[in-house]
Amino acid sequence: MQSSPNTSAATTVLDARDVEAGYAGKTILRGLNLHVRRGEIYALLGANGAGKTTTLSLFLGFLKPSAGTVLVNGVDPFGAPADARRQLAYIPENVALYEHLSARENLAYLLDLARQHADSRSIDGALSAAGLQPEAFDRRLAGFSKGMRQKVAIALALARQVPVLLLDEPTSGLDPQATAEFNRLLNLLREQGVAILMVTHDLLSAADVADRIGFLNAGQLVEEVAASGDDRFDVRTLHRRYTELGA
């Protein structure tokens, strides 16, 4: 484990500089600086209320920063939200898709909205790559487990072929096998050059898949560690640091 190297502007896809933001007059983020590069998985850890989901909302353009700069692949997500969102895929903690539609129909609809008209072969390819069993392709999502929904959302992200993936507590509620499978997919996307920002409480999963881990405390990035060597991260040290921050 080593300290984070300086980020190269040329490869930075997600960029937050000196950001302050909050809701209803309450400041949540205080001078946040966060950079995620192409082909990198960045795990943002922190206690409840530390500002993890607020950070994602900034990159999605759902929240306007009161100070600082936020860029998604060079686009201001609040100034040009539609342009910024075309650069990214987003998987919320509770994957919300259309219950009355099948997995195929969900993908076809959302890809149409993203103006990425996909034929049935590429939709099936994405669903298969996400690990969904073919017999589930035409079933309505109303009967899907959380893991299966997650796979549909991942399939959407795969099919979108965007440079950025934002994940909100992606492994929450998944069993270890599903978590491992999910991490495998993240590795696959990283290899394709996708910049992935995941906010999570799941220290083990973060240690397993992330290239860098940032600790967020009271709206500030207080520490950042990068993976190194075969063991990547010293989980004991991570855990101690994590508990010290009250997470």
Place this chain on the structure above:
Amino acid sequence: MSVITRIAREEWRALFRDRVAVVGLALLTLLMLVAALNAWEHQRNANAERARYQAQANHEFEMQPDRHPHRVAHYGHFLFRPLNPLAAFDPGIDPYTGNTLFIEAHRQNSANFGDVRQSSLLLRFGQLSPAFVLQVLAPLLLIFVGHAALARERESGTLRILLAQGITGRQLVLGKLLALSGFALLMLLPALLMLAGLVASGQAAWQPSLLLAAGYVLWLLLWSLMVVLLSGLLARSRDALLALLAVWTIGVILLPRLVPDMVSSALPLPSRFENAIHVQREYLALGNAHDPNDPTFAAFRESILKEYGVTRIEDLPVNFKGLVGFEGERLSTELFERYATATFERQAEQNRLVDHSAWLSPTLAIRRLSMTAVGTDLTSFRHFLEQGETYRYELVQRLNRLQSEKLRYADDSNPNRENRISHEHWQTFPRFDYQPQPLADTYRQTAPASLVLLVWAGLLMALTSLMGARLGTTRQ
């Protein structure tokens, strides 16, 4: 396919998988068909009946034997108001106002035999008509079907997923609006087909039919906008449903009933009984036109004698009794007109106040536009009464003229003589030919209501657009 139409298509798919929407649409269509057929049948029967009675009344009037003209004037005549075929769409005030006018000398009668007075009490709950279905029930179905259009996306979390695909909030709102407006158009379709049928069969003119269709398209667009707006503004679909039901209850049910009552209290009309007493009192003061020696007609007698250069009425070349009848009818008609105009003006003033209240409840605007376009509003009724009164006056004065020209004063004053003139005279009288209001008047009268609907739709569109631009963003 654009993003907006794709969203609308998906919304339609969701709508038609929703039993509330499908069953609601089927029930509304059934109601609309029943209402249209019932109203059309009712209107057809009413018109056939009125035409038959008018022909019978004409025949009986013309078949009178040789008679004294003044007896013919008191025998009177019946006039029936023919209905615009479009009245099947919206009966308006026709069931309440009466449609038969008995005309006679020295009296201005009001119309009688409105449906309400001839039917069971059930009609007082309101006649089922396409207009009622579209004004009251269609917005309610739109509320039940569309209240969750945006609130559901927010509640389930799909709103962020949709926006994360790179669509704008406005595109999403427009897609939902397109879907709901399409659904509204489906609700309107049976009514539009009915109008098209009436126009194609030559029963109704295309201009008022088009005006009516445009008015209802605007009305349902306005409700689609209202539903989408509140669905986007409120966090939960349950809240949106409650808010929309409150708007519907106040705007469609409460205000259209409360406003006319309030206006009636603010600008009360004298009762029919009160009016009749006043008219009778003034009428008696005018003198007795049957009596040529009535002192109130002394000045008139002097002016006639002077005009003909004689000193006695017996020496006049015309029958003075007919001239007195002529003058008496002129004076009494002026009196009736004064009271009738005052009542109509008061009613028009009441209507103007109600029309101004349409800015609070556009239901009043669509109701006004609808009744005026099909000719079942108060103005159209007044138009009939005024034509009837003109016909009455001309008929009675023609008879007075016949009395003065065809009968000698000496004979006419002798109670032992039979003073009759040939029945052929009544057969040459023109028949009552009701002329509906000119289209230009209809356009002019519907302009304020159209403006209210347009301004409401414009305002809601602006608010909906603003809501769309802010959709998904979090307030700081």
